[in-house]
Amino acid sequence: MIKFSRLVVIASAFAGLAGFASSASADAAAGKATFTAVCSECHEVADFEGEDAAALQGTLKNIVAGTQKHKKALKLTDAQIADVAAYMASGK
Numbered sequence: 001m002i003k004f005s006r007l008v009v010i011a012s013a014f015a016g017l018a019g020f021a022s023s024a025s026a027d028a029a030a031g032k033a034t035f036t037a038v039c040s041e042c043h044e045v046a047d048f049e050g051e052d053a054a055a056l057q058g059t060l061k062n063i064v065a066g067t068q069k070h071k072k073a074l075k076l077t078d079a080q081i082a083d084v085a086a087y088m089a090s091g092k
């Protein structure tokens with residue numbers, strides 16, 4: 001777990017330096033920006049702390065595909081879903 005968070009921090013810092021978010025790995029910092037812009041109107045990120053990022057991704061994919069009911073229709077790319085899920089699971 002500690003190793004994983006370090007990896008996320010390093011990956012985010014690297015993406016920031018490079019000036020773009022890698023779509024190959026989840027970027028919690030980019031996810032935070034999306035969450036703040038799109039989700040924070042209705043959600044507190046802390047509510048999702050400790051949830052499984054992969055499970056959250058599955059839920060979000062279903063919401064975007066319209067197969068799972070959600071208060072608001074969501075339009076997110078797969079990369080945005082991965083980033084937002086990483087941010088939500090971190091809870092901050």
Ligand code: HEC
Nearest residue numbers: 034035038039040041042043056059060070071072074084
């Ligand atoms: C207009 C309000 C609104 C917005 C905006 C919104 N949601 Fe929701 N969302 C809800 C409500 C209401 C629920 C159902 C009650 C709950 O679980 O909190 C919900 C439920 C969820 C769930 C739980 C679904 C489940 O079955 O476990 C997830 C995950 C979620 N939202 C993610 C997001 C994400 C990510 C965003 C931004 C990209 C977002 N929501 C934007 C209102 C909103």
